[in-house]
Amino acid sequence: MQTIIDETIGIACHLTLNRPQQRNAISLQMVDELLQKLAEAEEDPQVRALVLRGAEHNFCAGGDIADMLNAQQGASDGNSDVFFHLNRRFGELMERFNRTSLIVIAVLEGAVMGGGFGLACSADIAIADRSCRFALPETRLGLPPAQIAPFVVARVGLSQARRLALSGAKVNAQQALEIGLIHELLDNSEALEGALQEHLGAINACAPGALATTKQILLDAARVSDETALGQLLDGAAQQFSRAIQGHEGREGARAFLEKRSPEWQH
Incomplete structure (x- = not known):
């Protein structure tokens, strides 16, 4: 792995976005590596949770500019689909993290922008410290948040998603908590680590199969639109x-x- 750091500890696979000089911007290579590690974690019977975070106190500043420039060159050379495939590949990443049977915990610090914002919305549990700044800046760059928008709507609702996506305004961590973008706000990095361990402890107390089934039911319920369904x-x-x-x-x-004892899945 060149763009992420991975480590499995107990029931959790920890994936750290590791491009700190670019504030952990997501490149196509990072997408491929994240998908590879997610697939490996899903095959590990000991893993129930996936912890996603960024190196050096930034979560993710969005998409990688270098990939955009390469795509521009490809378009100039006559490949009219290059931007479609670039954008859609990132959507595939968020789909996979959203629907994995593992419990995804996003540990958020610093910049949570664009694609990083979308990844945070695809997590089952999102915790943050007060350094976080959230934004969907795409429209200020002349672009739509095409792959991100559905996940933002699912997390915060259409009204708040419209406000955020149509203005590109920054949101601080307290505001993110108030609109339901994150689930828990901690004062500092130490408290953030403590909260992470509490969540992992709670997941450890749950049966792996029951977790996966429950997550699937919840995701399916979000798509129900009539009484027959x-x-x-x-x-x-x-x-x-x-x-x-x-x-x-x-x-x-x-x-x-x-028998008043812990079940066998609780380590």
Whole structure:
């Protein structure tokens, strides 16, 4: 890995965006490396959580300008689809992090801009310290936040997403907490690390299969738009519940409760 640092500790795979001189801007190479490490983490039976953060107290300042310049050269050479593929590849990254069965925790510091903003919105849990500054600056550069917008709407709602995306205004960490962009605001880096460990401890107490199933149900629920679809979702969820309660985790959870001990998945 050249653009990220990866380390697995206990139940968590830690991925650190590591281009500090560019404030951890996301390059195509970084996208490829993040997707590779995500796939490896999903295959590791011990891993339940993925922790995403940036090196040297910045999360991510957005997309990489060098990739934009290379794409411009490609377009000049007659490849009219080069910008489409560049932009869509980043969307694939956010889709994968959004829908992975792992629990994604974004640990946010400093710049959380553009693509970094989108990544933060794709996380299941987003925690930040007071150094954070959030923005969607694309329209000020003559561009739409094309791949980011759906994830922002899902996180903060259409009204706030319109305000942020259509003005490019910066939002501080306290404002981000108030609109639901982040879930927890800590005073400093030390408190941020403490909060991360608390979240990992809470995830460790949950059964891996139940976590994955619950996340899938929640994501599916967000797409329900009518009563017929809701009934179908609830039918499917009931089937998943039935399988779970009759499966190994359900039986182990019940035994552990009755025997007043920790379940076997809690390390």
